[in-house]
Amino acid sequence: MHRFIYVIFLIVICFTEGLNAQGLLSEKQNFTRQDTLRGSITPEREWWDLTYYHLDVKVHPEKKFILGKNTIQYKVLKPHSVMQIDLQEPMQLVSAVQNGDTLDIKHDGNAHFISLLQPQDIGTINEIEVFYEGQPREAVNPPWDGGISWTKDKNGNHFIASSCQGLGASVWWPCKDHMYDEVDSMKISVNVPSKLTNVSNGRLQLVERIGDTKTFHWIVKNPINNYGVNINIGDYVNFSEVYDGMAGNLDMDYYVLSYNLDKAKQQFKQAPKMMKAFEHWFGQYPFYADSFKLVEAPYLGMEHQSSVTYGNGFQNGYLGKDFSGTGWGLKFDFIIIHESGHEWFANNITNKDIADMWIHESFTAYSENLYLDYHFGKEASSAYVIGTRRAIVNDRPIIGHYNVNKEGSGDMYFKGANMLHTLRQLIEDDEKWRKILRKMNVEFYHQTVTTQQIESFLSKETGIDLTEFFNQYLRTIKIPTLEYSVDKKSLKYRWTNIVEGFDMPIQIEINGESQWLFPKADWNTLKTDSKIKSFEIDPDFYVLSKQI
Numbered sequence: 280m281h282r283f284i285y286v287i288f289l290i291v292i293c294f295t296e297g298l299n300a301q302g303l304l305s306e307k308q309n310f311t312r313q314d315t316l317r318g319s320i321t322p323e324r325e326w327w328d329l330t331y332y333h334l335d336v337k338v339h340p341e342k343k344f345i346l347g348k349n350t351i352q353y354k355v356l357k358p359h360s361v362m363q364i365d366l367q368e369p370m371q372l373v374s375a376v377q378n379g380d381t382l383d384i385k386h387d388g389n390a391h392f393i394s395l396l397q398p399q400d401i402g403t404i405n406e407i408e409v410f411y412e413g414q415p416r417e418a419v420n421p422p423w424d425g426g427i428s429w430t431k432d433k434n435g436n437h438f439i440a441s442s443c444q445g446l447g448a449s450v451w452w453p454c455k456d457h458m459y460d461e462v463d464s465m466k467i468s469v470n471v472p473s474k475l476t477n478v479s480n481g482r483l484q485l486v487e488r489i490g491d492t493k494t495f496h497w498i499v500k501n502p503i504n505n506y507g508v509n510i511n512i513g514d515y516v517n518f519s520e521v522y523d524g525m526a527g528n529l530d531m532d533y534y535v536l537s538y539n540l541d542k543a544k545q546q547f548k549q550a551p552k553m554m555k556a557f558e559h560w561f562g563q564y565p566f567y568a569d570s571f572k573l574v575e576a577p578y579l580g581m582e583h584q585s586s587v588t589y590g591n592g593f594q595n596g597y598l599g600k601d602f603s604g605t606g607w608g609l610k611f612d613f614i615i616i617h618e619s620g621h622e623w624f625a626n627n628i629t630n631k632d633i634a635d636m637w638i639h640e641s642f643t644a645y646s647e648n649l650y651l652d653y654h655f656g657k658e659a660s661s662a663y664v665i666g667t668r669r670a671i672v673n674d675r676p677i678i679g680h681y682n683v684n685k686e687g688s689g690d691m692y693f694k695g696a697n698m699l700h701t702l703r704q705l706i707e708d709d710e711k712w713r714k715i716l717r718k719m720n721v722e723f724y725h726q727t728v729t730t731q732q733i734e735s736f737l738s739k740e741t742g743i744d745l746t747e748f749f750n751q752y753l754r755t756i757k758i759p760t761l762e763y764s765v766d767k768k769s770l771k772y773r774w775t776n777i778v779e780g781f782d783m784p785i786q787i788e789i790n791g792e793s794q795w796l797f798p799k800a801d802w803n804t805l806k807t808d809s810k811i812k813s814f815e816i817d818p819d820f821y822v823l824s825k826q827i
Contacts, residue, residue: 310683316363316390317447318633318684320459323363323392327353330404332465334452337492338512340437340472343429345370346412349453353407355399362393362407365449365456370413372453377407389449415451418442421578422588426450430577432514432536437475439512440576440588445633445686448505459631459727461502469510470494476515478534480508480586481569499585500568502725504629507584511574516540522551522571525563529554530570539575542593547573549615556653557620557646562717565627565725573615580614582621582643589614602693603666607651607659620646623720631727634679636686637753638733641677641695648696657709664700665818667693673756678730688756697821698752704786704819705748706741715740747781752821759783760823761798765814770805774798776823786817793817 315321329351336347351364366372367389375382375393385392397405416426425442427450432438441451449456466484469477473493481499515534522529531550535543550573558564564571569585576588579598591614592598601608624646625639645664652660671694679687688694706712715737722736730753738745751759755778763772770789774781782799790812796805816824 310680310685313388313390314683314685316387317365317456319682320457321363321390322359323361324455324457324460326355326357326359326399327362328356329455329460329462330354330464332454332462333468334465334508335468336452336510337470338439338477338510340429340439340475340512343414343417343427344412345415345427345451347452348408348410350406350408351455353405355401355403355405357401358399360395360399362395363455364391364393364409364453365389365447366391366411366453367416367447367450370411370415370449370451370453373410373412375407375409377405382407391453409453411453416446418578422581428577432538434514434538436514437472437512438514438536438577439510440578441509441511442576442578442581442588444506444581445684446506447684448508452508454505456505458504458629458633461504461629461725461727463502465499465503465508467497467499467508467510468494469497469512471512474514475512476534478511478515478572478574478586480584482530501566501584503584504626504727507582507626509581509583509586509588511576511586511588513575515575518544520551522554524554524567525558526567529564529567532570532572533574534572535575539593543575546593546612547615549612550619552654553616553619553650556650557623559653560646560649560713560716561623562720565622565720571619571622573619580618582618582625582639584622584626587615587618587622589618591615602670603663604669605662605666607655607663607666608647610655610659611647611650613647616647616650617643620650627720627725628723629727631729632681633684633686634681635728635730636679637677637691637695638728638730640691641699644692644696645699648700661700661819664696668697668821671697673758676755677753694752694821700819701752701821702737702741702745702748704817705743705784711741747778748783750778751781751783754778758821758823760825761785761796761816762825762827763814764827765811767810768807770807770811770814771802772796772798772805773802774800775825785820785822788815788817789813 331352333350372391380396383394418426418428421428422442425446428440430438443450447456448454467479470492471477473491477495479497481497484498485496487494516537517534519532522531533547566585572586573589576590579590581588595612596609597613620643624642630638648660648664675688677687677691679685703712734749757776760776762775784795784797787796
């Protein structure tokens with residue numbers, strides 16, 4: 280193996296392992312009561328609907344300690360007297376108060392069941408305060424194995440950040456930690472030493488000086504998923520611009536460590552280019568009311584809503600590498616483009632169950648080549664996404680296990696992107712495809728969704744029954760294989776390695792002329808007017824082939 284190929288192989292394997300590690304206990308197959316309490320819509324969750332959070336915390340960097348409270352406002356959907364609040368050990372839920380009454384709490388691992396005294400009448404809006412404290416789980420390999428990163432910058436200043444996708448927001452604050460119910464709006468108040476700055480989601484409302492500390496109050500006006508809520512604490516400087524977007528002026532703010540200001544001003548020029556490409560393909564940025572921010576973090580990056588974290592070293596590619604091997608991956612900063620793409624897919628359209636995480640990651644991985652399509656052309660886009668196939672491992676299905684907080688394979692990134700690229704070919708109309716993607720972000724605007732909703736929407740809008748298509752690519756590790764033989768003026772062909780009913784058409788070239796082929800599981804024969812001298816499958820389709 281040539282050294283270059285060997286190095287690329289190692290990079291791809293390491294990256295794929297990182298993606299597979301991103302979910303909580305991603306390889307786990309035996310599930311416990313704690314998994315069910317974490318991953319299912321329990322009776323103690325389903326009776327109330329989140330309306331508002333005020334997360335009010337004090338961060339002690341030297342002690343790696345957080346304490347504070349979360350005021351939870353909710354609407355009663357049906358009568359019940361017990362509420363489930365999630366907070367992961369070693370954090371401690373100290374007390375819960377409603378209308379001045381201290382409530383009884385039954386602790387069951389990371390789930391905490393609060394017995395309410397006040398009648399919970401249907402339709403009423405009630406409030407409860409939960410107080411907590413402790414040293415939260417320290418991030419091991421953020422963002423994939425997350426928690427709180429307690430680091431220092433090169434000047435010795437504290438540099439702290441949260442990252443908790445898969446693991447769950449309850450690793451550092453008490454909440455209703457299930458994806459199905461997003462809070463409608465929230466306030467985030469973070470108290471830190473006065474020499475530091477905290478950047479969270481939404482817009483900065485107020486900075487309050489309290490002795491030798493400061494409290495930064497951030498207001499989020501749009502629905503937000505729990506893992507999207509973040510704290511970023513450091514010696515930050517800020518610069519900004521106003522982007523003329525689909526919904527008018529969009530504030531774009533950038534927070535970086537003081538000594539990285541010049542590099543950031545150059546590298547972050549890609550942010551408005553990203554916004555232009557994605558508003559073209561996906562429609563209006565979903566969070567104008569909350570602005571857009573890029574925030575430097577002590578790890579690679581994460582899609583925190585309106586507060587996208589960045590740690591890619593102010594360079595193009597993925598830490599300077601191109602996973603496609605084509606060179607196109609070095610035309611953009613992977614973290615700026617990928618994590619910002621999540622504003623549409625993850626933060627606007629959010630999966631109800633982490634088993635459907637492909638909705639976040641497949642569309643967002645696909646957004647990378649749509650960025651290239653917009654700025655560099657269709658051939659660049661195609662080459663890039665095809666090049667990423669070498670990182671696909673087909674170890675397990677893309678869809679994970681439901682109701683236990685278990686996502687599927689890391690193939691949801693590159694395999695998912697290639698699945699969507701294949702779907703684009705089936706539509707045969709790029710403008711129609713663009714309208715479908717834009718309509719999708721309107722149809723499911725600020726909503727949590729299931730895989731079935733997305734599949735049904737795409738089948739309806741494309742006019743194609745995509746049932747077997749999605750069964751093939753999402754629910755199996757089998758790659759459709761076109762088996763064929765050539766005999767002078769005839770081509771025999773069929774699909775193998777497929778689910779029942781799979782009959783996807785495919786574009787081929789015979790003697791340099793393009794045409795559609797309509798294979799099924801049974802053999803079929805195509806007769807030609809002249810001898811078949813060459814036969815090729817359009818590489819834009821993610822399939823395999825086998826000549827017999």
